[in-house]
Amino acid sequence: EAGVTQSPTHLIKTRGQQATLRCSPISGHTSVYWYQQALGLGLQFLLWYDEGEERNRGNFPPRFSGRQFPNYSSELNVNALELEDSALYLCATAPPAGGRDTQYFGPGTRLTVL
């Protein structure tokens, strides 16, 4: 069974540009979570999508946004990039909301803002 996939693996942008990151879930998973992990720091929750809807949002500015497509894949968009946005962006997916099931992580996208 294929795991969670993310693209691109690495992304280099300059300050003020926009970045788009993509995530494809494990088959059967409907929930997608996005996290930011700056170097040496813990996971910071960004967004949660389930069944095409944004269900929850972490403490991040509106320039962080995303969407979930009918096939349950997801995009994270970061507008007006700032240097401090440089981080590993992790996508995690889970089965339909509720229950005890955990989240499974993709390999991440390393975003570098110059």
Next chain:
Amino acid sequence: QKEVEQNSGPLSVPEGAIASLNCTYSDRGSQSFFWYRQYSGKSPELIMFIYSNGDKEDGRFTAQLNKASQYVSLLIRDSQPSDSATYLCAVKYNNDMRFGAGTRLTVKP
């Protein structure tokens, strides 16, 4: 505020020893508990989950849960240098998953 607390470490143990990683959580309604391992620059990988009070063993790993004390731990027996990583504790209540900041473990040959 639902919090998950871990000692940041670093925790250093010699090869072959038992590594003990601890985690406390604040939400008494938490239902599911997970341990992830994260190597530097890589994504977290699920290694253990536990739902009920007591111990759960899987190979060299044992997860322990005490809901009354709101405490979950991970024991790694016969620690190997390849176990050197950051270990994340995660606690789930309904659809809300909270992660601790992680404990960095170093196993010295």
